[in-house]
Amino acid sequence: MIRVQAEDFDIGTEVAALTKGRTDIGALVTFSGLVRDANDGTVASMELEHYPGMTEKELARIEQEANERWPLQASLIIHRVGKLMPGDNIVLVVTASPHRQAAFEAASFLMDYLKTRAPFWKREDKNGEAHWVDARESDGDAAAKWDL
């Protein structure tokens, strides 16, 4: 399941909804990403821009790929857009499988691919100036190891 939204999410609520009425899930992994200040108190806010339409399609493609690679019983990707403050939630990935390895690996794969394929762009407001965050080479390396 894919959701792109301005609103915040609650991890407990999302996990409860995903597992409700099910007794077959043995392992559930959640990853959440937060707006991080660069340890020096200079990031006042962040703006998440996205490409409506393609974002949802790309996230669905990434999720589909994860489901083909691992025996997942459920998966969820929530990504926020719009104005966010340091400490706010940005992204949530949840994966469920009978055993832990698939859930761990699929969650890691979803994040690595989301970071290099999903059309989102971060703009930080820092020291009163807005600037676009540069892509990190290490994110490309992380995605490359999955050999998609």
Added chain:
Amino acid sequence: MRLLYFAWVKQKAGISQEDVTLPGEVRDVSDVISWLKTRGEGYEAAFADLSVIRCAVDQEHGDFDTSVQGATEIAFFPPVTGG
């Protein structure tokens, strides 16, 4: 054909989206970029360094040699930074 621009590509080009009729000789994404660069300083600035330009044709990631013939939507943007 609809052209879309995101993040700093949008800021430099000075436009977020536009509907254009491409010249007949435009066949792939690189042709579109070459044509755009003739349309003004904003486009020239946006496409000055192609190593940091990514594109999508009909909402799928493309390359500079991806065909645009029959396409309805082309988007230009920097490397993505979500997550």
